[in-house]
Amino acid sequence: MHIIAQILFVIALxxxxxxxxxxxxRLIRNIKLGREIDRNDRAGERFAKMARIAFxxxxxxxxxxxxxxxVVVYLGFIIINIExxxxxxxxxxxxxxIFSFMGGFYNVLIAAFEILAFLVLVGxxxxxxxxxxxxxxxxxxRELKGWPKNDANYILYFEMVLMLLFLTMNAADHQLQLNGxxxxxxxxxxxxxxxxxxxILPIFDGMTNASLVIVERTAWWLHILGILFFLNYLYYxxxxxxxxxxxxxxxxxxxxxxxxDNLEAVKKEVxxxxxxxxxPFAAPAEDAEEEPEKFGASDIFDLNxxxxxxxxxxxECGRCTAECPANQTxxxxxxxxxxxxxxxxxxEVGAIINQKGKFEDDGxxxxxxxxxxxxxxxxxTCNACVEACPVGIDPLSIILDMRRYLVMEQSAAPQELAxxxxxxxxxxxxxxxxxxxxxxxxxxxx
Amino acid sequence: xxxxxxxxxxxxxxAAGKQPEVLFWVGCAGSFDDRAKKITKAFVKLLQKADVDxxxxxxxxxxxxxxxxxxxxxxxxxxxxxTNIEVLNGYEIxxxxxxxxxxFNTIKNEYPGLxxxxxxxxxxxxxxxxxxxGRLKVEGGKxxxxxxxxxxxxxxxxxxNEYEAPRDLLRKLEVELVEMKKCKRNGLCCGxxxxxxxxxxxxxxxxxxxxxxEQALEVNPEIIAAGCPFCNTMMTDGVKNKEKEGDIAVMDVxxxxxxxxxx
Numbered sequence: 031m032h033i034i035a036q037i038l039f040v041i042a043l044x045x046x047x048x049x050x051x052x053x054x055x056r057l058i059r060n061i062k063l064g065r066e067i068d069r070n071d072r073a074g075e076r077f078a079k080m081a082r083i084a085f086x087x088x089x090x091x092x093x094x095x096x097x098x099x100x101v102v103v104y105l106g107f108i109i110i111n112i113e114x115x116x117x118x119x120x121x122x123x124x125x126x127x128i129f130s131f132m133g134g135f136y137n138v139l140i141a142a143f144e145i146l147a148f149l150v151l152v153g154x155x156x157x158x159x160x161x162x163x164x165x166x167x168x169x170x171x172r173e174l175k176g177w178p179k180n181d182a183n184y185i186l187y188f189e190m191v192l193m194l195l196f197l198t199m200n201a202a203d204h205q206l207q208l209n210g211x212x213x214x215x216x217x218x219x220x221x222x223x224x225x226x227x228x229x230i231l232p233i234f235d236g237m238t239n240a241s242l243v244i245v246e247r248t249a250w251w252l253h254i255l256g257i258l259f260f261l262n263y264l265y266y267x268x269x270x271x272x273x274x275x276x277x278x279x280x281x282x283x284x285x286x287x288x289x290x291d292n293l294e295a296v297k298k299e300v301x302x303x304x305x306x307x308x309x310p311f312a313a314p315a316e317d318a319e320e321e322p323e324k325f326g327a328s329d330i331f332d333l334n335x336x337x338x339x340x341x342x343x344x345x346e347c348g349r350c351t352a353e354c355p356a357n358q359t360x361x362x363x364x365x366x367x368x369x370x371x372x373x374x375x376x377x378e379v380g381a382i383i384n385q386k387g388k389f390e391d392d393g394x395x396x397x398x399x400x401x402x403x404x405x406x407x408x409x410x411t412c413n414a415c416v417e418a419c420p421v422g423i424d425p426l427s428i429i430l431d432m433r434r435y436l437v438m439e440q441s442a443a444p445q446e447l448a449x450x451x452x453x454x455x456x457x458x459x460x461x462x463x464x465x466x467x468x469x470x471x472x473x474x475x476x
Numbered sequence: 477x478x479x480x481x482x483x484x485x486x487x488x489x490x491a492a493g494k495q496p497e498v499l500f501w502v503g504c505a506g507s508f509d510d511r512a513k514k515i516t517k518a519f520v521k522l523l524q525k526a527d528v529d530x531x532x533x534x535x536x537x538x539x540x541x542x543x544x545x546x547x548x549x550x551x552x553x554x555x556x557x558x559t560n561i562e563v564l565n566g567y568e569i570x571x572x573x574x575x576x577x578x579x580f581n582t583i584k585n586e587y588p589g590l591x592x593x594x595x596x597x598x599x600x601x602x603x604x605x606x607x608x609x610g611r612l613k614v615e616g617g618k619x620x621x622x623x624x625x626x627x628x629x630x631x632x633x634x635x636x637n638e639y640e641a642p643r644d645l646l647r648k649l650e651v652e653l654v655e656m657k658k659c660k661r662n663g664l665c666c667g668x669x670x671x672x673x674x675x676x677x678x679x680x681x682x683x684x685x686x687x688x689x690e691q692a693l694e695v696n697p698e699i700i701a702a703g704c705p706f707c708n709t710m711m712t713d714g715v716k717n718k719e720k721e722g723d724i725a726v727m728d729v730x731x732x733x734x735x736x737x738x739x
Contacts (some may be wrong), residue, residue, distance in 0.1 A: 288635025289585035292557075293550045297590070300554040326548065355665040355688075360681030408678040411546045411670030412630040417661050433548030447547050450674035455552060458538030459504040460674050468502070469534040471513040472483040472520075 032124045039121035046258030053265040060380040067334035069281040076280045084279040089420040099153040106150035113143050117254050130216050140223040148226045151193045158186045168348035173367040178346050181267050192256050199249035201230035202242050211239045271345040275421040278343040281336050282422030287413040295323035326434025329395040330376050340423040341373035350415035356408040363408035365415035365425035371400035406432050481520055485534040486567045496531040499569045503576035504539050505705035512705035518734035519575050519599055526612040536563050542578040547671035561592035575599040577631035577704045600642040600703050600729050616650030617736035624651040625697040628663035629704035642703045642729045654695045664688045666710035673706050689714025700726045
């Protein structure tokens with residue numbers, strides 16, 4: 031009988047991991063639809079930042095309640111993975127609690143997992159209450175209707191069920207150990223290992239060993255299958271951040287937040303314009319094969335790979351939007367929506383490639399079909415969204431790139447801005463004053 | 477005092493074969509906006525008081541390109557940058573001080589990649605260094621004990637991580653510094669950045685500067701201190717909107733120091 035279970039387990043494991051690997055490959059392919067950007071410099075600084083912000087959760091704890099609960103769930107997740115390792119080994123080889131040879135230390139470990147599982151359960155329940163019963167500004171906006179809201183709740187339900195299964199499994203196992211059941215009996219007592227699941231034991235009063243085995247095996251199988259399912263759910267969910275937060279912070283911008291990149295393509299053009307020896311009528315050289323560069327971004331292909339990675343990393347927590355001055359004053363801009371739109375568009379393009387083998391124009395683009403001009407023009411570039419993001423996402427860079435497209439490719443700046451720009455061009459100031467009057471203030475009386 | 481300020485230009489320095497200690501980058505607001513001109517003059521008086529050998533570019537100065545860049549016009553920005561860098565490099569400028577965080581950010585962070593590398597300081601940083609070196613003395617004077625809140629300019633604070641220089645100066649004035657709930661890295665924008673100064677805001681339920689002014693009013697200040705000409709305008713408008721201009725003044729930190737000294 032055992033061998034069949036082992037075979038089934040290996041099949042489930044391979045299928046789960048295999049499907050996950052396929053999706054990760056698609057994810058990487060999708061991110062590579064973006065322009066290349068060199069963010070491999072200053073590796074030491076990048077590692078330090080990743081250790082601090084992604085691993086150390088330093089930005090999460092700025093909001094004490096949500097931050098503390100998140101740290102609990104995060105620690106629970108990381109540490110319980112050690113238990114998953116044991117489950118996998120037991121599943122493949124038909125063993126029972128393979129690591130239990132560690133004796134007293136093993137008990138301490140399992141007891142710690144139980145306590146964490148319980149804390150995770152409590153944390154997740156509070157998260158659910160915050161999200162569904164309390165009127166928290168971050169969770170109320172338009173873009174969180176439908177799937178995004180359901181997705182968040184599914185994850186919470188899932189974690190609740192997984193933790194309950196883990197505790198049920200331990201409780202049934204413990205009862206079987208106490209009963210001295212074959213296969214479950216261990217070389218040492220695990221009495222001290224179940225500080226939480228001990229409370230479940232009374233439910234099993236009067237159950238036969240055969241029934242207990244069914245309970246234990248059911249919980250064990252559902253737990254591991256649930257984990258495999260969860261692993262594959264990640265790709266379709268905002269929960270992908272548990273993996274991508276790390277590379278995302280690593281590749282985030284290290285320069286001061288106020289420093290916006292100087293477009294290379296424009297540098298060339300400006301150098302040409304400023305060069306008195308340049309021939310304005312010169313035809314492009316014969317070997318100039320490359321397409322003329324498009325300025326700014328109207329679709330995901332014009333964004334860089336870090337910006338696309340940002341969009342997949344976005345956890346839709348809304349800290350960015352809650353801090354956004356435009357959003358707080360009722361304007362349409364929501365930095366979170368910018369990230370969600372970008373991800374939706376990348377996914378849409380990815381789906382076309384999955385279907386047809388390559389991208390074929392679908393008549394849509396990120397600009398207008400997803401992100402409105404009104405949203406883009408409401409941004410004050412104040413960097414509050416960037417500062418607020420716990421995983422190093424930069425929605426502002428996407429807003430700016432799209433403004434660049436509007437202005438440089440479409441000449442579609444709002445009228446007043448167009449006037450200000452003309453003034454800068456003609457008078458060297460955004461206002462219609464003569465450059466020759468720049469020092470007049472010094473002549474004026476106090 | 478009715479006489480004009482003596483403000484030397486780089487061209488004059490050049491003609492005399494001299495190099496100033498620091499170039500004062502006035503900026504468009506500081507040159508043309510009536511309110512911001514007062515900040516410019518106050519800062520010049522402080523420079524003179526501290527015997528700082530400074531010069532301005534005067535008619536050779538032009539917009540840094542900040543609003544153009546942030547509105548998405550990278551062409552215009554780089555054209556402006558190229559022109560300014562040519563002038564600055566022509567005068568072999570090493571050190572620049574400016575009272576505008578937008579000019580500060582652009583010259584400090586974005587010009588180096590286009591061939592213009594200088595030591596750039598915000599005027600609050602520069603004034604702080606003058607105090608530390610003992611070249612300028614500041615005492616509480618008329619601001620002693622007054623309740624004052626500082627509004628962080630995005631392009632000085634979040635954009636460049638400078639939160640303390642303006643606060644240190646205010647402390648020297650022996651004021652009662654009260655912080656708004658949203659301050660430092662969590663400060664709310666005045667609503668002018670990203671070229672918003674030059675256009676009507678998008679439709680919403682409130683203007684950003686009103687929201688920010690409300691946050692300031694929550695702490696009941698006598699003065700809202702600012703470190704940016706645009707923030708100054710936005711907060712002044714906000715205070716007027718709330719009909720509080722009789723009770724609450726909006727002042728640049730440099731103005732306050734000059735005022736305390738009765739310059």
